[in-house]
Structure formats: structure tokens, C-alpha cells
Amino acid sequence: MRKTQLVLLTFSAAVLAGFATVTPAAARDYPWCAQGGEYDYPGECSYSSYEQCQASVSGRLLYCDRNPRFAYGQGQPQQPRPPRRVRPVAPY
Numbered sequence: 001m002r003k004t005q006l007v008l009l010t011f012s013a014a015v016l017a018g019f020a021t022v023t024p025a026a027a028r029d030y031p032w033c034a035q036g037g038e039y040d041y042p043g044e045c046s047y048s049s050y051e052q053c054q055a056s057v058s059g060r061l062l063y064c065d066r067n068p069r070f071a072y073g074q075g076q077p078q079q080p081r082p083p084r085r086v087r088p089v090a091p092y
Contacts, residue, residue, distance in 0.1 A: 031070045036062045042069070 032053040035043035037060065045067040047053035053064035 029067055029069045031067050032064055033067045034060075034062045035065050042067060045069075 030045050030048050032047040032050055033043035033045040034047070034053055034057045035041070039062070043062075043065070047056065047064070050064060057064055
């Protein structure tokens with residue numbers, strides 16, 4: 001009986017430790033979305049190529065279109081502009 005309790009306690013601790021170390025998945029905007037039918041706007045945006053999207057929507061009364069977040073640059077962080085070069089001004 002004690003051996004069973006010890007095994008269950010060890011197993012429970014291992015499971016809890018596994019849950020504690022899980023990190024959430026990173027969100028990513030893909031450039032192509034399956035739209036129409038059962039999907040609201042902008043649709044199911046999980047395709048990295050137009051061909052992948054076409055293969056997925058085939059026979060489902062859906063169509064493929066660009067992801068608006070990706071198309072209008074909202075999905076990618078802005079790159080910082082390089083600092084402007086300033087010429088020194090010579091005193092007159």
C-alpha cells in the first residue's frame with residue numbers, strides 16, 4: 001500500500017512539474033487565409049503558401065486570400081530606421 005502511494009505521489013509530482021515547464025505557443029501571422037463558409041473574417045490564417053491554402057480549401061466551398069494583417073504590415077514589427085548622419089557645421 002505504501003509503495004503504491006509513493007508511486008502515485010511521484011507520478012503526480014512529475015506531471016505537475018511537466019505542466020509548470022510548458023510555455024505557450026508563439027502566435028504567428030501566416031500570409032494566406034482560408035475564407036468563407038464557417039470562418040469569420042479574416043478566416044483561418046495558417047498557411048505559409050498559396051498552394052497549401054488551395055489544397056486545404058479544395059472541396060470545402062472556401063477560397064484563399066491574403067491575410068490582411070500580413071498584407072498591410074501589421075503582423076511584422078517595424079524595423080528601426082538607421083540614425084541620420086549629421087554633418088558638422090563649421091563656424092564662420
